[in-house]
Amino acid sequence: MTGAARTGALLPAEDPALPRRLAASARAVDGVLPPTGTFDDWLEERRRAHPFRVDRVPFAEADGWSFAADTGNLVHRTGRFFSVEGLRITAADGPYGQWDQPIIRQPEVGILGILVKDFGGVPHFLMQAKMEPGNPNLLQLSPTVQATRSNYTRVHQGSPVRHIEHFVGPRRGRVIADVLQSEHGAWFYRKNNRNMLVETDEDVPAGDDFRWLTLGQINELLTRDNVVNMDARTVLSCLTPFLPGRPEAAADGAHTPTPELLSWFTGQRSDRDVEVSRIPLRETAGWERDEARITRPDGRYFDVVAVSVQAGSREVARWSQPLFAPRGPGVIAFVVREFGGVPHVLMRARAEPGFRETVELGPTVQCVPENHDPAERPPLLDYVLAAEPERIRYDALHSEEGGRFLNAVGRHLIVEADDAHPVQPPPDCAWFSFDQLGALLRHGNYVSVQARTLLACWNTMRTTR
Amino acid sequence: MTGAARTGALLPAEDPALPRRLAASARAVDGVLPPTGTFDDWLEERRRAHPFRVDRVPFAEADGWSFAADTGNLVHRTGRFFSVEGLRITAADGPYGQWDQPIIRQPEVGILGILVKDFGGVPHFLMQAKMEPGNPNLLQLSPTVQATRSNYTRVHQGSPVRHIEHFVGPRRGRVIADVLQSEHGAWFYRKNNRNMLVETDEDVPAGDDFRWLTLGQINELLTRDNVVNMDARTVLSCLTPFLPGRPEAAADGAHTPTPELLSWFTGQRSDRDVEVSRIPLRETAGWERDEARITRPDGRYFDVVAVSVQAGSREVARWSQPLFAPRGPGVIAFVVREFGGVPHVLMRARAEPGFRETVELGPTVQCVPENHDPAERPPLLDYVLAAEPERIRYDALHSEEGGRFLNAVGRHLIVEADDAHPVQPPPDCAWFSFDQLGALLRHGNYVSVQARTLLACWNTMRTTR
Numbered sequence: 027m028t029g030a031a032r033t034g035a036l037l038p039a040e041d042p043a044l045p046r047r048l049a050a051s052a053r054a055v056d057g058v059l060p061p062t063g064t065f066d067d068w069l070e071e072r073r074r075a076h077p078f079r080v081d082r083v084p085f086a087e088a089d090g091w092s093f094a095a096d097t098g099n100l101v102h103r104t105g106r107f108f109s110v111e112g113l114r115i116t117a118a119d120g121p122y123g124q125w126d127q128p129i130i131r132q133p134e135v136g137i138l139g140i141l142v143k144d145f146g147g148v149p150h151f152l153m154q155a156k157m158e159p160g161n162p163n164l165l166q167l168s169p170t171v172q173a174t175r176s177n178y179t180r181v182h183q184g185s186p187v188r189h190i191e192h193f194v195g196p197r198r199g200r201v202i203a204d205v206l207q208s209e210h211g212a213w214f215y216r217k218n219n220r221n222m223l224v225e226t227d228e229d230v231p232a233g234d235d236f237r238w239l240t241l242g243q244i245n246e247l248l249t250r251d252n253v254v255n256m257d258a259r260t261v262l263s264c265l266t267p268f269l270p271g272r273p274e275a276a277a278d279g280a281h282t283p284t285p286e287l288l289s290w291f292t293g294q295r296s297d298r299d300v301e302v303s304r305i306p307l308r309e310t311a312g313w314e315r316d317e318a319r320i321t322r323p324d325g326r327y328f329d330v331v332a333v334s335v336q337a338g339s340r341e342v343a344r345w346s347q348p349l350f351a352p353r354g355p356g357v358i359a360f361v362v363r364e365f366g367g368v369p370h371v372l373m374r375a376r377a378e379p380g381f382r383e384t385v386e387l388g389p390t391v392q393c394v395p396e397n398h399d400p401a402e403r404p405p406l407l408d409y410v411l412a413a414e415p416e417r418i419r420y421d422a423l424h425s426e427e428g429g430r431f432l433n434a435v436g437r438h439l440i441v442e443a444d445d446a447h448p449v450q451p452p453p454d455c456a457w458f459s460f461d462q463l464g465a466l467l468r469h470g471n472y473v474s475v476q477a478r479t480l481l482a483c484w485n486t487m488r489t490t491r
Numbered sequence: 492m493t494g495a496a497r498t499g500a501l502l503p504a505e506d507p508a509l510p511r512r513l514a515a516s517a518r519a520v521d522g523v524l525p526p527t528g529t530f531d532d533w534l535e536e537r538r539r540a541h542p543f544r545v546d547r548v549p550f551a552e553a554d555g556w557s558f559a560a561d562t563g564n565l566v567h568r569t570g571r572f573f574s575v576e577g578l579r580i581t582a583a584d585g586p587y588g589q590w591d592q593p594i595i596r597q598p599e600v601g602i603l604g605i606l607v608k609d610f611g612g613v614p615h616f617l618m619q620a621k622m623e624p625g626n627p628n629l630l631q632l633s634p635t636v637q638a639t640r641s642n643y644t645r646v647h648q649g650s651p652v653r654h655i656e657h658f659v660g661p662r663r664g665r666v667i668a669d670v671l672q673s674e675h676g677a678w679f680y681r682k683n684n685r686n687m688l689v690e691t692d693e694d695v696p697a698g699d700d701f702r703w704l705t706l707g708q709i710n711e712l713l714t715r716d717n718v719v720n721m722d723a724r725t726v727l728s729c730l731t732p733f734l735p736g737r738p739e740a741a742a743d744g745a746h747t748p749t750p751e752l753l754s755w756f757t758g759q760r761s762d763r764d765v766e767v768s769r770i771p772l773r774e775t776a777g778w779e780r781d782e783a784r785i786t787r788p789d790g791r792y793f794d795v796v797a798v799s800v801q802a803g804s805r806e807v808a809r810w811s812q813p814l815f816a817p818r819g820p821g822v823i824a825f826v827v828r829e830f831g832g833v834p835h836v837l838m839r840a841r842a843e844p845g846f847r848e849t850v851e852l853g854p855t856v857q858c859v860p861e862n863h864d865p866a867e868r869p870p871l872l873d874y875v876l877a878a879e880p881e882r883i884r885y886d887a888l889h890s891e892e893g894g895r896f897l898n899a900v901g902r903h904l905i906v907e908a909d910d911a912h913p914v915q916p917p918p919d920c921a922w923f924s925f926d927q928l929g930a931l932l933r934h935g936n937y938v939s940v941q942a943r944t945l946l947a948c949w950n951t952m953r954t955t956r
Contacts, residue, residue, distance in 0.1 A: 036744030036831035039927060135761040197751075204754035206761065220761050222754075279501030286662075288933060289669035289687075296600045296671065296685055366501035382847065383936075462504060468753060469934050471848075 044202070045270040048241060051149040055242035065243065069253075072155040072235060073165050079336045080159045084317040088332035088346035098308025098315075100330070100348055106176045108132035108430075110320075110330055110348055112310040113215060115379045118299035126310035128320055128330050129380060130350065130430060131215045135206065137178070138257045139171040139193040139222040142202065143230060143238065150238035152189070152230065153258065158428025159335045160349045162435055166255035166428070167247060170236065188233055192224050199226035203264040206470040207478065208386060210426065211378025213328070213350050215304070218382070218470065221261045241265075245486035251423040252435070256479065259424065263478035266464035269485060281365045281457040290456050291472075294375035295385040302379050319351075326397050328352045331432060349432040354396035355423075356436030359410040360480045361390040362419065363443040363457075370457045371484075372406075372449065376474060387466070388474040390455065391439075405452040410441045417442040420483050426475075436476075438483055460484065509667070510735040513706060516614040520707035530708065534718075537620040537700060538630050544801045545624040549782040553797035553811035563773025563780075565795070565813055571641045573597035573895075575785075575795055575813055577775040578680060580844045583764035591775035593785055593795050594845060595815065595895060596680045600671065602643070603722045604636040604658040604687040607667065608695060608703065615703035617654070617695065618723065623893025624800045625814045627900055631720035631893070632712060635701065653698055657689050664691035668729040671935040672943065673851060675891065676843025678793070678815050680769070683847070683935065686726045706730075710951035716888040717900070721944065724889065728943035731929035734950060746830045746922040755921050756937075759840035760850040767844050784816075791862050793817045796897060814897040819861035820888075821901030824875040825945045826855040827884065828908040828922075835922045836949070837871075837914065841939060852931070853939040855920065856904075870917040875906045882907040885948050891940075901941075903948055925949065 085091065090103050100110035113129040141152040156168035170189050171178075178187040178194065192198055202223040209217040232238065239247075244262065247253045254262075282290075313320055320330035334346045361372045376388035393404045420440035425433065443449040451457070463481070466472040473481070550556065555568050565575035578594040606617040621633035635654050636643075643652040643659065657663055667688040674682040697703065704712075709727065712718045719727075747755075778785055785795035799811045826837045841853035858869045885905035890898065908914040916922070928946070931937040938946070 036746065036833060037748050039743045039745040039749045039924070041748065041750070133766075197754075201750045201754040203750065204757045206757055220757060278504045280504040281501065283502050283506065284504045285506070285666045285668065289662075289666040292669045292671055292685060301598075368501060459504070469937075471936075472934075 041202075041268075044268045047144075047149050048265060048268060049270045050147070051151075051241035052245060053242055054148045054240040055246060065237070065239075065247070068237060069155055069165065069167075075234070076157060076165075078157050078164060080164065081334050082318065083332050083334045083346065085332050085348075086317060087334065088348065089334070091332065091346060091348060093307070097306035099306060100320075107174070107347075110307060111215070112305040112307040113379055114303050114305045114310075116301040117377070126305065126312055127327070127379070128307060128310060128313065128350075129215045129304075130213055130217070131304075132174070132217055134175040136174040136219045137171055137190070137193050137222060138169050138219050138261050139189075139224060140258070140261050141170040141189060141192050141199075141230065142223055142225040143227070144225075145238065148240055149225070150240055151244060152232060152236055153239050153244070155235050155237075156255070158255065159333050159347070160351075160430065160432040160434065161252070161255065161425055161428030162433050163252050164428075166425075167244075167253055167258055168255045169258050169261050172257045188236075189230070192226060193222050197224075198228065199224040201225075202268065203468070205264060205468060207260060207264075207473075207475070208381060208471055209475050210431075211376075211381035211386070211474065213380065213431070215380045216382045217380065219257075219260075221264045223261060223264060248483055248486050249420075249422055252425055254424070254482075256425065256427045256475070259479040259482040260475055262485070263473075263481040264467055266460070266467045266481050266485060269464070269488060271461060279366055279368055280459040280462055281368075281370050284462055287456055287458060287462060291375065291385075291387065294454060295383060298377045298384050300377050300379065300384055325353060327394075333432070350430060350434070351432035352394055352434045354394045356394045356434070357391055357407060357411065357439070358389050358436040358476050358480065359391040359406075359439040359441055360477075360484065361406060361410065361441050361443050361449055362484075363449070365457070365459075368459050368461075370459050371463060372443075372451055372455050373458050373463065373477065374452070375454045375456075378474075381471070383471045386474040387458075387463070387472055387477055389477050389480055392474075392476050405455075406449065409449060410439050413439075413441045413447075417444075417447065419487065422483070424479060438480060440480065440484060460488070506667075506733075509733045512609075512614050513730060513733060514735045515612070516616075516706035517710060518707055519613045519705040520711060530702070530704075530712065533702060534620055534630065534632075540699065541622060541630075543622050543629060545629065546799050547783065548797050548799045548811065550797050550813075551782060552799065553813065554799070556797065556811060556813060558772070562771035564771060565785075572639070572812075575772060576680070577770040577772040578844055579768050579770045579775075581766040582842070591770065591777055592792070592844070593772060593775060593778060593815075594680045594769075595678055595682070596769075597639070597682055599640040601639040601684045602636055602655070602658050602687060603634050603684050603726050604654075604689060605723070605726050606635040606654060606657050606664075606695065607688055607690040608692070609690075610703065613705055614690070615705055616709060617697060617701055618704050618709070620700050620702075621720070623720065624798050624812070625816075625895065625897040625899065626717070626720065626890055626893030627898050628717050629893075631890075632709075632718055632723055633720045634723050634726050637722045653701075654695070657691060658687050663693065664689040666690075667733065668933070670729060670933060672725060672729075672938075672940070673846060673936055674940050675896075676841075676846035676851070676939065678845065678896070680845045681847045682845065684722075684725075686729050688726060688729060713948055713951050714885075714887055717890055719889070719947075721890065721892045721940070724944040724947040725940055727950070728938075728946040729932055731925075731932045731946050731950060734929070734953060736926060744831055744833055745924040745927055746833075746835050749927055752921055752923060752927060756840065756850075756852065759919060760848060763842045763849050765842050765844065765849055790818060792859075798897070815895060815899070816897040817859060817899050819859045821859045821899070822856055822872060822876065822904070823854050823901040823941050823945065824856040824871075824904040824906055825942075825949065826871060826875065826906050826908050826914055827949075828914070830922070830924075833924050833926075835924050836928060837908075837916055837920050838923050838928065838942065839917070840919045840921075843939075846936070848936045851939040852923075852928070852937055852942055854942050854945055857939075857941050870920075871914065874914060875904050878904075878906045878912075882909075882912065884952065887948070889944060903945060905945065905949060925953070
C-alpha cells in the first residue's frame with residue numbers, strides 16, 4: 027500500500043501544475059542548459075560519429091531472412107523481430123470490395139518512451155539521435171527509448187537498450203502518459219506500441235547520442251522537414267490532454283457535444299463491415315515476387331524490399347531486414363477552423379485492415395495521390411492542395427517509422443477553412459474541438475498514428491501562443 | 492452542417508443539467524406516471540399474457556442447428572445468429588498454461604438501447620418485460636431494445652423490433668451514451684455490443700410489454716434477485732460518468748493519480764502473453780460431445796446444451812437454440828473502501844480469452860467456486876464470503892444474458908474493507924475511485940460486463956444518497 031492508503035490521505039487525481047509547466051517548456055525556445063553547441067552541430071557530429079551505410083539487396087542476400095517453405099512468409103531465422111505475411115480483406119462497402127496485400131506482423135508490444143526532467147524549473151525531454159535505415163536522411167531525433175521487446179530482452183544479442191530501466195520494471199519516476207497506441211493499419215497487423223512519458227528526479231547520465239531539449243526546441247525542430255521521427259511525434263502527441271487549455275471564456279464549448287461525437291464514432295465503428303483474415307504471403311492475389319521485391323504489376327501502393335545496413339549507432343553493428351517502400355509521397359492533412367473562437371479539426375473515420383478495432387480517427391486527408399485515378403480523388407485532397415498560402419498553418423515533410431518503411435515521406439499540412447472557404451464535410455467526417463480530440467489521446471485505438479503526428483504539429487502552435 | 496456550424500455558436504460539450512436530472516430520477520422511487528398497478532402486478536400480468544415453455548432437447552432436435560461436417564462447429568442453417576466454435580489458448584503465465592474450449596462466435600454488433608423521456612420533469616427509462624430462455628425465471632426487465640443485427644434486419648422473418656428507430660438510422664433524439672462494450676470474454680469470441688441511452692421528446696406509444704420507470708424504481712428492482720437482466724444492467728452502468736459526483740471538498744482526490752492507474756492498466760495489458768486461435772469445435776481437447784451436451788469429463792466450467800422454446804412474447808413464436816450452461820453459481824464481488832472520504836473499488840485486471848484487447852478491468856472477485864480446488868482458491872474469494880453482515884453493502888443474485896446462457900446465476904456482492912478488516916491487494920489489482928472508474932465507461936474494452944453489473948448495483952446506493 028502506498029502512503030495514501032495507510033494514512034487515508036488523497037492524492038490529486040490529475041497533476042494541476044502540469045499544463046503550466048509544459049507551457050513554460052514550450053516558451054523556452056533556447057533551452058536552459060549550458061550551451062553545448064547548437065542542435066544542428068550536435069546532430070552533424072552524431073552523423074560523423076556513426077558512419078553507416080544502407081544498401082538495397084536481393085532477398086537472398088538479406089542475412090537471417092528467408093521465405094518460409096510452407097507459407098511463403100518472409101521471416102527471420104529466430105522467429106522473432108517481425109514477419110511479412112498476407113492479409114485478405116473483404117469490405118462490404120467502400121470502393122475496393124476485396125483485396126489481398128502483404129502485411130507486417132509483429133505481435134509483441136514495443137516501448138516508445140521519452141524521459142522528462144526538470145532543469146532550472148523547466149521540463150526537458152531526453153531525445154536521441156537515432157539511425158533508421160528507411161529514413162530519407164537516416165539519422166533523426168527519436169524518443170529516449172524506442173525498443174521492441176526483442177530489443178530490450180536482447181534476442182539479437184546486441185547492447186542493452188539505454189535508459190530502458192525508466193520505462194520497464196518497478197516504477198522509478200512519475201508517469202505523465204502511458205498508453206497503447208496503434209500504428210499504421212495499412213501496413214501493420216494489429217500493431218500496438220506503448221507510448222510513455224515518465225518524469226524523473228534522478229541524475230541521468232544522458233550519453234553522447236542523447237540530448238535534453240525543451241518543448242520549445244522540439245517544436246522548432248518539428249517545423250523542419252524530416253528531423254523529428256515518427257516515434258517521437260506519436261509520443262509527443264500524448265501530451266495533448268495536458269497542454270494548457272483554451273481561455274476560460276470558451277470552456278466546454280464545442281461544435282458538437284461530446285456524447286454526439288462519441289456516438290458518431292461508435293456508429294462508424296459498428297457499421298463498417300470489414301472482414302480481415304491472415305493468409306500465407308504466397309497466396310496474396312495481385313502481388314508478384316522477384317529476387318529483390320514483392321510488388322504489384324499496376325505499380326500501386328508499396329513494394330516489399332530488403333536492405334543491408336552497416337552502422338555504429340544502432341544496437342548491433344550490421345544487419346539486414348525487409349522494409350515496406352511506398353510507391354509515392356503521401357499527403358496527410360488536417361482541415362481546421364474555429365467555431366465561436368474555439369479551434370476545431372475535421373477528423374475522418376478511417377477503416378484500415380490492420381486496425382485492432384476496424385476504425386480509428388484519421389486526418390481529414392490521408393493518401394498517396396498517385397494511387398488514385400483522377401475520377402476517384404479522395405475527398406478534400408484538392409481542397410487542401412489548392413489552399414492559398416495564408417490558409418496554410420503548417421507545412422512540413424515527415425517520414426514514417428524508418429525501421430519498417432523506406433522513404434515513406436508525407437507532406438503534412440494543416441489548412442484553415444473558414445466562412446470564405448467553406449468545406450463540405452463528407453459523411454464519415456466530424457468536427458472535434460482540439461480539447462475533445464485531445465481527451466481521446468489518453469486511450470488507445472481512437473486516434474491513428476498519422477493523426478497523432480498532425481496533433482504533435484498542431485501543438486507546436488498551440489503551446490507557444 | 493448543424494446550427495452551431497452556421498452561426499459559429501458553440502454548444503456545451505457536456506450537458507451540465509444531466510447529473511441533477513438523473514439524481515431527481517433516482518429520488519423518484521414511486522415514479523410520477525399515473526399508477527397503473529404495481530410493477531409486480533404488471534410483470535405478473537406480462538407473464539400470464541405470454542405463456543411460454545423451455546425444454547432441454549438433444550442437439551438433433553434443435554431445429555435449424557447442426558454440427559458442420561468439416562469443423563464440427565455448431566451452426567444455424569442460415570449461417571447467421573451465432574455459432575459455437577473452438578478456441579485454443581496458450582498463456583505464457585498463469586496457472587493454466589494451455590487449454591481448449593468451446594466459444595460463441597457472433598461477429599455482428601448488437602444494440603442494447605434504453606429510451607429516456609421526461610415525464611413531469613423527471614427522466615423515465617423505457618424498460619421491457621422480455622423472456623429469455625436461459626433466465627432462471629424466464630421473464631426479466633430488459634432494455635427498450637435488445638437486438639442483434641439479425642433481429643432488427645429480420646433475418647429470421649420475425650416481427651419488427653419495437654422502438655429500434657430511436658437507435659438506428661438518422662438520429663431522432665439526444666444521445667446520452669453510445670459505446671461499444673465487451674461481453675463475457677470466457678464465453679464469447681471478441682463480442683461487442685453497442686450500449687446506448689437516447690433521450691426523446693416524441694410521443695412514444697410504449698406497448699403492453701414496456702413500462703416507463705424512474706431510476707429510483709429501477710434501483711429498487713436491482714436490489715431484488717433476478718429481476719433486471721444483464722443487458723439492462725450493462726446499459727444502466729453507462730450512466731456512471733453522468734451521475735452526480737462526490738462532494739466538492741473531495742473533488743479530484745484519489746488513492747492513486749489517474750496517470751499512474753492508466754499506466755498500471757497499460758502494463759497489465761502489455762505484459763500478459765496470451766495467444767488465442769480459433770480452432771474447429773471438433774478439435775477442442777478435453778471436451779466430449781454426446782447427443783445432448785458438450786461437456787468436460789472433469790465436470791468443470793460449463794456445458795453446451797440445446798433448448799426448444801415456445802413463447803408468445805419473443806420475435807418468433809417457436810425456436811431452438813444452443814445455450815452455455817455453467818456448472819455452478821458464480822461469486823462476483825467488489826471490495827470497496829473509502830480513502831479520505833472518497834469511495835474506491837479494488838479492480839482486478841483480468842485476461843479472458845475472448846476479450847478483444849486481452850485484459851479488462853473486472854470485479855475484485857469473479858469465479859465459480861466449484862471450479863477451484865481448495866489449494867487454488869481465487870484471491871479474496873474467502874475474504875468476501877466471510878464478511879460480517881455489517882460490511883456487506885449489496886447482496887443479490889443476477890443472471891447473465893439469458894439468450895446465450897442457461898441459469899448463469901451469480902451472487903453479486905459489494906463488501907466493505909476498512910482499517911479493521913484490511914485487504915491485501917494482489918499485484919493485479921488496483922484501487923480506483925468510482926469517479927476514475929466511471930470515466931472509463933465512456934470508452935470500450937476497459938470495464939468487463941461483470942464489473943459493469945456491479946457498477947449498476949453500486950449506483951443504486953450512490954444516486955439515492
